[in-house]
Amino acid sequence: MVSIAEYYAGKNVLITGATGFMGKVLVEKLLRSCPEVKALYLLVRPKAGQSMQQRVSDMMKCKLFDRVREDNPDFHQKIIPISSELIQPGLAISPEDVERLTACINIVFHCAATIRFDEPLKHALQLNVIATQKLLSLAQQMHHLEAFIHISTAYANCNRRHIDEVIYPPPVEPKKLIESLEWMDDGIVRDITPRLIGTRPNTYTYTKALAEYVVQQEQDKLNIGIIRPSIVGASWQEPFPGWIDNFNGPSGVFIAAGKGILRTMRANNDAVADLIPVDVVINLTLAAGWYTAVHRPKNAVVYNCTTGGINPFHWGEIEHHVMSSFKRNPLEQAFRRPNANITSNYLINQYWILVSHKFPALIYDLFLRLSGQKPQMMRIFNRLHKAIGLLEYFSSQDWEWNSENMTMLMNQLTPEDRKTFNFDVRQLNWPEYIENYCIGTKKYVLNEDMSDIPAARQHLRKLRNIRYTFNTLLVVFIWRVFIARSQMARNIWYFVVSLCFKFLSYFRASSTITN
Numbered sequence: 200m201v202s203i204a205e206y207y208a209g210k211n212v213l214i215t216g217a218t219g220f221m222g223k224v225l226v227e228k229l230l231r232s233c234p235e236v237k238a239l240y241l242l243v244r245p246k247a248g249q250s251m252q253q254r255v256s257d258m259m260k261c262k263l264f265d266r267v268r269e270d271n272p273d274f275h276q277k278i279i280p281i282s283s284e285l286i287q288p289g290l291a292i293s294p295e296d297v298e299r300l301t302a303c304i305n306i307v308f309h310c311a312a313t314i315r316f317d318e319p320l321k322h323a324l325q326l327n328v329i330a331t332q333k334l335l336s337l338a339q340q341m342h343h344l345e346a347f348i349h350i351s352t353a354y355a356n357c358n359r360r361h362i363d364e365v366i367y368p369p370p371v372e373p374k375k376l377i378e379s380l381e382w383m384d385d386g387i388v389r390d391i392t393p394r395l396i397g398t399r400p401n402t403y404t405y406t407k408a409l410a411e412y413v414v415q416q417e418q419d420k421l422n423i424g425i426i427r428p429s430i431v432g433a434s435w436q437e438p439f440p441g442w443i444d445n446f447n448g449p450s451g452v453f454i455a456a457g458k459g460i461l462r463t464m465r466a467n468n469d470a471v472a473d474l475i476p477v478d479v480v481i482n483l484t485l486a487a488g489w490y491t492a493v494h495r496p497k498n499a500v501v502y503n504c505t506t507g508g509i510n511p512f513h514w515g516e517i518e519h520h521v522m523s524s525f526k527r528n529p530l531e532q533a534f535r536r537p538n539a540n541i542t543s544n545y546l547i548n549q550y551w552i553l554v555s556h557k558f559p560a561l562i563y564d565l566f567l568r569l570s571g572q573k574p575q576m577m578r579i580f581n582r583l584h585k586a587i588g589l590l591e592y593f594s595s596q597d598w599e600w601n602s603e604n605m606t607m608l609m610n611q612l613t614p615e616d617r618k619t620f621n622f623d624v625r626q627l628n629w630p631e632y633i634e635n636y637c638i639g640t641k642k643y644v645l646n647e648d649m650s651d652i653p654a655a656r657q658h659l660r661k662l663r664n665i666r667y668t669f670n671t672l673l674v675v676f677i678w679r680v681f682i683a684r685s686q687m688a689r690n691i692w693y694f695v696v697s698l699c700f701k702f703l704s705y706f707r708a709s710s711t712i713t714n
């Protein structure tokens with residue numbers, strides 16, 4: 200049987216969402232580990248005043264592509280950007296491009312989606328469901344298509360505790376929902392959204408579940424694989440450890456904690472933190488593309504791409520390792536010393552939000568106002584609270600995913616492919632991974648230089664001294680206020696002072712006797 204790289208040799212691959220976090224890693228890995236691939240067609244839209252060509256050429260300059268650039272400086276010749284806005288009719292692909300794609304594409308990887316948790320339902324539906332339907336229609340016109348790989352999420356069915364590698368009945372028939380939302384104005388849709396999504400926490404997981412069903416409907420006509428990653432984090436090994444380029448999911452939480460801004464969050468210490476490195480997901484995705492095309496299974500195969508059932512790690516452990524990593528490798532210009540704690544207790548969390556978030560923010564903003572600057576800390580905290588409020592659902596409970604198909608796929612690979620497209624998470628050393636993840640947020644998200652670590656440590660020492668001074672002044676201030684106003688507090692104060700004095704005299708006396 201052909202190896203994975205042999206299979207992709209000479210193939211034309213279509214990728215949506217290639218400018219996103221996972222899409223970029225997919226493009227890089229295909230170019231690096233399957234160097235004989237013929238061409239990668241990327242569906243990209245112009246954005247923020249940049250043409251799609253400009254966006255793709257900027258993407259290829261990014262550090263992620265350093266290793267590919269070394270191996271093959273002309274790799275960009277294999278990349279063919281195709282202008283496409285997925286929420287437009289016909290995916291806004293020109294008729295000439297449609298003709299070109301239908302004539303040559305062999306494999307489709309559909310990564311594009313809105314992953315925002317606060318996306319209005321209509322928009323989430325347009326992109327995650329309707330665009331998927333349109334892409335499936337386009338795929339059916341492709342004369343040489345061998346596999347259609349759809350990226351879903353392990354949380355599409357998060358309303359269940361145990362999740363098998365099957366497609367569950369959708370919460371509503373997508374066609375009916377699409378028809379009804381078409382005539383409703385945005386206000387009505389907003390009002391009925393909580394009723395529609397039911398026990399799911401957001402429109403993202405709801406529309407991803409609908410998309411899976413839509414994809415499954417085409418299993419008689421296409422060879423389909425569905426990948427369900429859990430919480431995708433920085434790379435484990437490839438192209439180098441710790442690569443990450445965004446604030447999504449845990450990355451934003453780690454950064455906020457490393458900067459000393461986030462001090463408390465609701466999470467269950469003992470719940471499994473189902474993080475999965477991005478390179479693992481991409482290796483599995485490419486292997487699933489190969490398997491789907493070579494074996495052509497009759498029904499869509501679902502791969503739960505998770506770590507919890509195989510090599511579990513818990514939020515409490517994550518907290519410990521993140522904090523110790525940021526103490527060893529501090530971020531620049533931290534607001535306070537990194538010291539975040541997680542708790543599953545609502546009231547305790549609210550207390551710490553008040554004491555450790557709102558109170559310091561108020562003081563800092565007061566300081567900024569007094570020094571003639573614009574206050575900003577309270578605004579930052581409000582945004583942070585909104586973001587973590589949306590994540591807490593995922594950090595406060597755990598799920599059990601069956602990942603038999605991941606094991607089955609691994610067993611199908613040659614020993615060589617198992618190394619090149621490694622998705623064996625049993626080998627993942629969590630403390631080392633979390634350390635590299637934290638360093639990755641520093642280097643690649645915040646663009647901080649590792650050579651500035653001594654200065655960052657010095658800054659933390661300064662913050663520690665400020666804290667000691669502040670606490671001392673606070674104690675003195677409180678006692679002064681009490682002593683001035685209350686006889687009882689004064690008595691307590693004299694009692695404590697005389698106790699300390701007696702203890703010191705006793706200590707001095709006993710040390711004189713022993714001498």
Ligand SMILES: CCCCCCCCCCCCCCCCCC(=O)SCCNC(=O)CCNC(=O)[C@H](O)C(C)(C)COP(=O)(O)OP(=O)(O)OC[C@H]1O[C@@H](n2cnc3c(N)ncnc32)[C@H](O)[C@@H]1OP(=O)(O)O
Nearest residue numbers: 315316352446447448449451452456518539586590593594
């Ligand atoms: C040490 C303690 C350890 C404790 C560990 C506990 C960790 C728990 C983590 C649980 C994670 C669970 C994730 C579950 C994932 C499900 C998997 C998936 O399928 S789907 C994949 C997962 N999908 C997601 O994760 C999507 C979640 N994100 C969203 O839905 C939205 O970004 C939003 C609603 C949070 C904010 O919307 P909006 O107000 O419109 O703002 P914008 O979006 O425009 O961004 C504004 C600014 O904020 C920045 N920033 C962004 N996120 C965070 C963050 N988390 N934090 C901090 N900052 C963040 C952002 O970069 C930007 O900065 P700047 O450019 O202005 O400087």
Ligand SMILES: NC(=O)C1=CN([C@@H]2O[C@H](COP(=O)(O)OP(=O)(O)OC[C@H]3O[C@@H](n4cnc5c(N)ncnc54)[C@H](OP(=O)(O)O)[C@@H]3O)[C@@H](O)[C@H]2O)C=CC1
Nearest residue numbers: 216217218219220221284285286310311312352428430431
């Ligand atoms: N990140 C995670 O933790 C997880 C992600 N997933 C799934 O993985 C896939 C990729 O996620 P990720 O890479 O993190 O997401 P990103 O948000 O980083 O990337 C999304 C991609 O979709 C593209 N896109 C969005 N809207 C449109 C549009 N209207 N037209 C054309 N392209 C569009 C974006 O293009 P542009 O650059 O133009 O905005 C971008 O390339 C998604 O399907 C997601 O559901 C699953 C589990 C976890």
